[in-house]
Amino acid sequence: MKCIFNGQLLDQEEVSFPIDDIALLRGYGIFDFFRLSAGIPLFMEDHLDRFYKGAELARLKSPVGREELKSLLFEMFEHNKMDVSGIRIVLTGGNGNGAYAVGKSNLIITQEPISFPTDEMFANGVKLITHEYLRDLPEVKTINYMTGIWLQQQIKENGAFDVLYIHKGEVHELTRSNIFIVNQAGDLITPKERVLHGVTRKRLINAIGDVQQRNITVDELANAREVFITGTTKKVLPIHTIDEWTYQSAQEGSKTSEVMQELAQLESDYVQKMVVKK
Numbered sequence: 176m177k178c179i180f181n182g183q184l185l186d187q188e189e190v191s192f193p194i195d196d197i198a199l200l201r202g203y204g205i206f207d208f209f210r211l212s213a214g215i216p217l218f219m220e221d222h223l224d225r226f227y228k229g230a231e232l233a234r235l236k237s238p239v240g241r242e243e244l245k246s247l248l249f250e251m252f253e254h255n256k257m258d259v260s261g262i263r264i265v266l267t268g269g270n271g272n273g274a275y276a277v278g279k280s281n282l283i284i285t286q287e288p289i290s291f292p293t294d295e296m297f298a299n300g301v302k303l304i305t306h307e308y309l310r311d312l313p314e315v316k317t318i319n320y321m322t323g324i325w326l327q328q329q330i331k332e333n334g335a336f337d338v339l340y341i342h343k344g345e346v347h348e349l350t351r352s353n354i355f356i357v358n359q360a361g362d363l364i365t366p367k368e369r370v371l372h373g374v375t376r377k378r379l380i381n382a383i384g385d386v387q388q389r390n391i392t393v394d395e396l397a398n399a400r401e402v403f404i405t406g407t408t409k410k411v412l413p414i415h416t417i418d419e420w421t422y423q424s425a426q427e428g429s430k431t432s433e434v435m436q437e438l439a440q441l442e443s444d445y446v447q448k449m450v451v452k453k
Contacts, residue, residue, distance in 0.1 A: 177254045179247050179284035182239045184254070187285070193270040196281060203268030203277070204318040205229045209374070210289055210407055212442060214258040215449045216248070217407075221374040226264055229315045235266050235280045244284075251286060261289040261408070265318065292336075292412055297435070300415030300425040301336035303349070303404075304329065305393075309342040313369045323350035337404075339417060342369075346391040352409050356391060357401035357430045366391050375405040378441055379434060396420070403431045411435040 180190045198204035207226040210217055223241060230237055239247070248262070263285050269278030292301070306329075308322050326338050339354060340347045347366055348354060353376040355365045365376060367388035380386045396402070401424040402414040413424035413431045424431040 176286065177251050178286070179239075179244075179251055179282070181282050182243065182247070184247060184250055190283070192281065192283070195274065196267045196270040197274060197276070197278065198265075198267035198269075198281075198318060200274045201268065202319050202321070203233075204266055204280075205233050205235065205316055206263060206265040206318050207316055208261060208263050208407055211252065211258060211260045211262065211286075213446050213450075214252070215446045216252070216262065217442060217445060218374050218378060219245075219248075221377060222264075225316065225372070225374065226266070229317075230266055230280075232312065232315050233266075233317070234277055235268065237266055238280060238282050248284070251284070255286050257286055257288070259289060261287050263287060289408060291408055291410065296336070296412060297410075298425065300413035300422070302334060302416040303337055303339045303414055303418075304333050304335045305339045305341050305418055307342060308340045309347060309369060310340070310371075313347070313371060316371055320350065326350075336412075341393055341396075344393050346393060346396050349404055349406075352404040352406035352412075354391075354402065354404050355386075355434070356396060356399040357424075358395065359398065359400050361400075361430065362387055363430060363434075364389065364391055364395075373406055375407060375410070375438065379405060379411075379438060382437055382441055383434070401429055401431050403434065405438075411438050 176187050177184050178187045207222050209219055209222040265283045267281045269280040272278040306326060311319060330338055337349050339349050348370040353365060353373045355363060357363055364387040397420050402422045403424055404412050411434050414422055415425055423429060
């Protein structure tokens, strides 16, 4: 398998990573993740927009510019021949300036197998638990997943799929997904502030149009009619339970089912458009 390291296409075994990089010493860095569908990099430009914006917010400089990076990505795709896969772009805090300062960033891009929720999960929904937490720099896709990984045992013990972060009475996001609710009036709502603006979230908001972006209270979550989450690998996934609250998200004719179909069409149209461009 080939990967990209600081502008070079290399065998993964060839990569040598500096042990004084503050990504390793302090967990400082950013990343992005998108997927290939039928060999097409899905919504790649959106992901690159977010990646370079995240680098700016985190005060990091990529050693590879956008156009060169795109060329390297397609070269990697051609070599690895994984038509359904995930692409992970990591920009480290860097080395050379000591253990508590941003240094010369290292850029590492890998291609990996990808998995999705099961058909049963999409059909029936999944369970979440909540946890009081607000991510550092929530608008940036950082590599700091300490809390989410630490909570894996609790998630498993509760038979849950993932954890939803809440903070001071407001709903924010999951470890790797955005959340939407449908209230009793049928309004579709998603948190706007202090969350990572996911690409799937963005595409759906643009396509649907009538989506409220605002703060959501825990009381609103408890009284919602439907809840679903969105993400690169989660797509649109219905939620049937959060803690002790239950929802009608997976029922036939639900708003959630309509949004699931909307995303499927968006993805299909995008892939067809890109195939024609080839």
